[in-house]
Amino acid sequence: xxxxxxxxxxxxxxxxxxxxxxxxxxxxxxxxxxxxxxxxxxxxxxxxxxxxxxxxxxxxxxxxxxxxxxxxxxxxxxxxxxxxxxxxxxxxxxxxxxxxxxxxxxxxxxxxxxxxxxxxxxxxxxxxxxxxxxxxxxxxxxxxxxxxxxxxxxxxxxxxxxxxxxxxxxxxxxxxxxxxxxxxxxxxxxxxxxxxxxxxxxxxxxxxxxxxxxxxxxxxxxxxxxxxxxxxxxxxxxxxxxxxxxxxxxxxxxxxxxx
Amino acid sequence: xxxxxxxxxxxxxxxxxxxxxxxxxxxxxxxxxxxxxxxxxxxxxxxxxxxxxxxxxxxxxxxxxxxxxxxxxxxxxxxxxxxxxxxxxxxxxxxxxxxxxxxxxxxxxxxxxxxxxxxxxxxxxxxxxxxxxxxxxxxxxxxxxxxxxxxxxxxxxxxxxxxxxxxxxxxxxxxxxxxxxxxxxxxxxxxxxxxxxxxxxxxxxxxxxxxxxxxxxxxxxxxxxxxxxxxxxxxxxxxxxxxxxxxxxxxxxxxxxxxxxxxxxxxxxxxxxxxxxxxxxxxxxxxxxxxxxxxxxxxxxxxx
Numbered sequence: 339x340x341x342x343x344x345x346x347x348x349x350x351x352x353x354x355x356x357x358x359x360x361x362x363x364x365x366x367x368x369x370x371x372x373x374x375x376x377x378x379x380x381x382x383x384x385x386x387x388x389x390x391x392x393x394x395x396x397x398x399x400x401x402x403x404x405x406x407x408x409x410x411x412x413x414x415x416x417x418x419x420x421x422x423x424x425x426x427x428x429x430x431x432x433x434x435x436x437x438x439x440x441x442x443x444x445x446x447x448x449x450x451x452x453x454x455x456x457x458x459x460x461x462x463x464x465x466x467x468x469x470x471x472x473x474x475x476x477x478x479x480x481x482x483x484x485x486x487x488x489x490x491x492x493x494x495x496x497x498x499x500x501x502x503x504x505x506x507x508x509x510x511x512x513x514x515x516x517x518x519x520x521x522x523x524x525x526x527x528x529x530x531x532x533x534x535x536x537x538x539x540x541x542x543x544x545x546x547x548x549x550x551x552x553x554x555x556x557x558x559x560x561x562x563x564x565x566x567x568x569x570x571x572x573x574x575x576x577x578x579x580x581x582x583x584x585x586x587x588x589x590x591x592x593x594x595x596x597x
Numbered sequence: 598x599x600x601x602x603x604x605x606x607x608x609x610x611x612x613x614x615x616x617x618x619x620x621x622x623x624x625x626x627x628x629x630x631x632x633x634x635x636x637x638x639x640x641x642x643x644x645x646x647x648x649x650x651x652x653x654x655x656x657x658x659x660x661x662x663x664x665x666x667x668x669x670x671x672x673x674x675x676x677x678x679x680x681x682x683x684x685x686x687x688x689x690x691x692x693x694x695x696x697x698x699x700x701x702x703x704x705x706x707x708x709x710x711x712x713x714x715x716x717x718x719x720x721x722x723x724x725x726x727x728x729x730x731x732x733x734x735x736x737x738x739x740x741x742x743x744x745x746x747x748x749x750x751x752x753x754x755x756x757x758x759x760x761x762x763x764x765x766x767x768x769x770x771x772x773x774x775x776x777x778x779x780x781x782x783x784x785x786x787x788x789x790x791x792x793x794x795x796x797x798x799x800x801x802x803x804x805x806x807x808x809x810x811x812x813x814x815x816x817x818x819x820x821x822x823x824x825x826x827x828x829x830x831x832x833x834x835x836x837x838x839x840x841x842x843x844x845x846x847x848x849x850x851x852x853x854x855x856x857x858x859x860x861x862x863x864x865x866x867x868x869x870x871x872x873x874x875x876x877x878x879x880x881x882x883x884x885x886x887x888x889x890x891x892x893x894x895x896x897x898x899x900x901x
Contacts, residue, residue: 404848404849404850406850406851407851410653411652411653413652414653424850426848426850488650488652488653489644489649489650489652489653489655491635491636491637491638493635493638493713501713502713503635503638503713504638505637505638505639505644507644527632528636528654529632529633529634529635529636529654529658530633530636530652530653530654530655531653531654532631532632532633532653532654532851532852533850533851535850
């Protein structure tokens with residue numbers, strides 16, 4: 339062998355640093371799930387419970403939502419008469435916002451609230467998640483439906499609850515999942531159709547709402563007290579307001595976003 | 598001095614393997630840029646099948662798996678071929694390293710799907726892909742007629758040493774590639790990769806310019822230095838373009854074609870940059886002679 343030919347030692351000199359760098363990769367950890375403390379059972383006295391309601395208003399020029407290009411998947415595209423739009427900011431005709439998540443953030447006595455037996459549905463229809471924002475309680479069942487003639491994967495990108503990714507074939511059996519910890523607004527996405535994105539809010543109590551076509555919210559059966567109400571809009575951000583609810587009373591609180 | 602018989606078939610096969618590996622890097626880059634990494638939730642099968650319906654992101658993810666399987670098969674063929682015709686033991690070792698690397702790469706690819714794209718697995722998968730590509734390029738180099746014809750020795754100028762410096766380029770490029778992968782997999786902000794770019798470019802220019810200024814009479818070194826400079830400058834341009842399109846489409850609800858194009862080209866040319874820097878380091882070790890002082894070098898140059 340010539341002295342200028344590469345020897346194993348020479349090869350190692352060239353390649354070993356890269357192997358070491360790769361071998362050095364590692365570490366990282368997922369956020370630990372919240373632990374449930376032993377809490378008293380949440381209870382509402384119907385005789386004193388009241389309602390907090392309001393509107394989520396939008397002032398200014400409504401942002402133009404980008405069109406979704408489904409041409410890469412004709413089976414999705416064929417299901418829409420007109421080209422679908424993103425639902426990041428949806429301003430209703432009455433100047434209110436759709437898909438704002440409203441909840442009591444502070445003021446409730448610590449308690450464990452029993453979730454409703456009914457499931458909350460998340461439908462994949464026309465390769466769009468419906469609804470765009472989903473609110474449910476800890477340990478309440480999320481029922482995932484695929485009404486499309488195409489494969490979807492459903493990826494819960496949760497940080498506090500364990501993340502998961504499941505496949506759902508066309509008109510497959512419904513999938514059922516629960517979340518064991520409170521986690522407000524994390525994305526649910528489909529990597530087959532990268533425009534598909536919904537937001538999931540898992541609440542530890544039942545006092546939350548997602549605004550609809552009229553932009554209003556109503557939190558019913560709330561015990562009397564003073565509360566911090568929080569609104570979260572995925573693009574426009576968070577807002578908070580204080581409200582005091584008298585026994586058997588009603589309280590109103592509007593929030594205004596704008597540009 | 599030739600120590601091995603040239604095999605045109607093995608050399609051409611090695612070039613094909615390197616080319617297919619570059620295609621595989623492009624396919625992998627498309628998976629990430631198209632946000633298709635989890636479009637097939639299971640592994641090693643896809644939706645429980647060998648061949649799912651190729652739609653949407655599945656086209657990219659399963660297509661990537663198919664190309665990877667092909668490259669894995671080609672690597673096995675290379676190994677068998679090298680063991681049959683090669684007498685150089687280190688070449689056999691390199692063929693085994695290549696096979697182990699492609700197997701590890703497949704396992705990392707599967708694990709990152711099953712564990713929902715943890716950044717350290719995804720980034721290691723991306724970086725090992727670049728390293729594997731360099732390995733295939735090296736095999737193609739070692740089986741070439743030019744390599745087997747023997748080195749053309751030039752003495753190392755003690756005032757402009759090259760041996761150690763030539764290793765700095767591939768190490769810096771590899772670190773920069775890992776930073777880029779970490780940015781793509783959302784472990785780091787883009788600022789780290791952006792700050793690394795001028796440093797890596799400076800090191801590459803330093804090495805290449807030293808060769809062009811002091812060792813240009815060696816054709817292999819000269820060609821490798823020019824190739825590395827050219828590829829690096831193209832890579833810098835692609836990096837700027839990829840970043841600008843990412844800013845321009847920040848509000849897009851899906852990956853936009855222009856952004857995907859520039860980003861994937863940036864990934865592919867990144868692989869070429871690493872391969873070019875490794876080839877340069879190898880050629881320096883092959884062609885550089887004993888270190889001499891300037892007067893001695895001048896005498897050599899005159900006699901040459």
